[in-house]
Amino acid sequence: MAALTHPAATAFAARSRPGAADLVLRGLQWGVGAWRSSPADLHLAEGQTLALLGHNGAGKSALLDTLAGFLPARAGSLHLGGRELTHLPPEQRRIGYMFQRDALFPHWTVRRNLRFGRGAQAPLDALIDALDIGPWLDLLPGQLSGGQRQRVALARALVGAPDLLLLDEPFSAIDPESRPALRLTVAELLRQRGRPTVLVTHDPTDARLLGDQVGVLDNGRLLQTGLAQTVFERPADLRTARLTGVDNLWPLELLEPADAAPADMLRLGLNGQTVLVLPGRASAPPNALAARRCTVAVRAEHLQALRADTPPQDDAIDLDAELIDARCEGALWRLRCVLRCGLQAQAFALPAAWRSLDVRAGDALLLRLRPQDLHLLP
Numbered sequence: 001m002a003a004l005t006h007p008a009a010t011a012f013a014a015r016s017r018p019g020a021a022d023l024v025l026r027g028l029q030w031g032v033g034a035w036r037s038s039p040a041d042l043h044l045a046e047g048q049t050l051a052l053l054g055h056n057g058a059g060k061s062a063l064l065d066t067l068a069g070f071l072p073a074r075a076g077s078l079h080l081g082g083r084e085l086t087h088l089p090p091e092q093r094r095i096g097y098m099f100q101r102d103a104l105f106p107h108w109t110v111r112r113n114l115r116f117g118r119g120a121q122a123p124l125d126a127l128i129d130a131l132d133i134g135p136w137l138d139l140l141p142g143q144l145s146g147g148q149r150q151r152v153a154l155a156r157a158l159v160g161a162p163d164l165l166l167l168d169e170p171f172s173a174i175d176p177e178s179r180p181a182l183r184l185t186v187a188e189l190l191r192q193r194g195r196p197t198v199l200v201t202h203d204p205t206d207a208r209l210l211g212d213q214v215g216v217l218d219n220g221r222l223l224q225t226g227l228a229q230t231v232f233e234r235p236a237d238l239r240t241a242r243l244t245g246v247d248n249l250w251p252l253e254l255l256e257p258a259d260a261a262p263a264d265m266l267r268l269g270l271n272g273q274t275v276l277v278l279p280g281r282a283s284a285p286p287n288a289l290a291a292r293r294c295t296v297a298v299r300a301e302h303l304q305a306l307r308a309d310t311p312p313q314d315d316a317i318d319l320d321a322e323l324i325d326a327r328c329e330g331a332l333w334r335l336r337c338v339l340r341c342g343l344q345a346q347a348f349a350l351p352a353a354w355r356s357l358d359v360r361a362g363d364a365l366l367l368r369l370r371p372q373d374l375h376l377l378p
């Protein structure tokens with residue numbers, strides 16, 4: 001597998017055509033049959049990747065088909081590098097598209113598949129090297145595994161330096177061991193391409209790692225788009241929080257400040273009992289203040305599991321908890337706990353931290369978080 005800064009990837013990028021190529025959608029509506037999206041506006045700068053997250057049927061593939069010209073836009077416009085594409089046929093759009101199903105020609109070798117269309121004259125060596133597909137060039141797609149075919153399809157989408165790259169779940173058939181390395185290779189290829197990419201995924205890790213921007217699509221409506229960090233750390237609503245993989249979503253009531261507490265403290269609780277006290281009521285969404293309830297969103301990676309006797313620390317919020325169970329998930333342990341108020345909480349721990357905790361199911365723990373890692377949703 002090619003390394004993150006594989007020289008071949010650099011050479012491949014150097015041969016990509018230079019020039020501005022922003023993707024701009026203005027009130028674009030797309031649809032399949034009777035299904036139709038809401039209008040969407042978007043500006044994706046050259047070189048940026050938009051990772052689109054959404055449930056099944058949200059309209060992700062239909063959007064890619066519309067950008068590629070396989071489905072007609074129902075309304076609005078689509079510009080790429082200042083060129084209006086809205087009504088151009090697919091072959092005039094200079095778009096590389098990796099479909100959800102690899103769509104390689106089954107009776108052609110991998111080499112001939114790569115040489116099809118835009119790839120007829122394009123240099124291939126650097127791309128073949130970066131994606132590690134050299135050994136399969138003379139094989140037919142049917143002689144490859146699903147994951148191997150996906151890599152070839154990825155190369156075919158990238159060949160000839162398209163102005164816009166569309167990737168529909170590019171890693172869905174890649175085995176879990178190869179996925180992190182391939183993700184990094186692709187991230188580097190996309191970064192060096194200098195052209196926009198729209199990538200559809202169900203995996204928040206793909207979206208976080210590959211997306212400069214993240215868009216969350218729900219039944220044809222873009223709920224939130226923005227910098228990946230903003231969408232992941234500050235999801236606009238509950239659906240976005242779920243789609244971006246927030247594990248802890250605690251529905252809490254806004255309680256009156258306790259006696260003698262500063263008036264601007266925010267006291268959140270359950271059944272009248274205090275769960276969290278936060279500095280500053282300003283962090284609460286205005287409609288949550290009015291409704292006197294909100295959902296507290298905390299990513300599992302922001303909860304630090306500590307031994308129950310750990311001394312308190314300034315500016316940290318500590319929650320008493322009891323361990324339910326712990327499971328190894330690749331490089332991290334996922335700790336499932338129950339808070340004193342009865343709500344469940346999940347925290348990640350690195351293997352060394354998990355070992356040094358030395359706790360078992362039923363043992364007491366402290367879950368620590370920084371106030372800035374906690375986000376209140378209406």
Ligand SMILES: Nc1ncnc2c1ncn2[C@@H]1O[C@H](COP(=O)(O)OP(=O)(O)OP(=O)(O)O)[C@@H](O)[C@H]1O
Pocket residue numbers: 032033034035054055056057058059060061062063
């Ligand atoms: N051939 C079709 N005829 C009619 N409606 C369709 C057709 N294909 C898809 N749809 C509808 O269009 C909507 C958008 O489908 P689309 O395939 O874009 O969703 P998606 O977000 O890509 O889903 P998935 O994650 O399952 O691939 C869906 O609600 C679906 O019901």
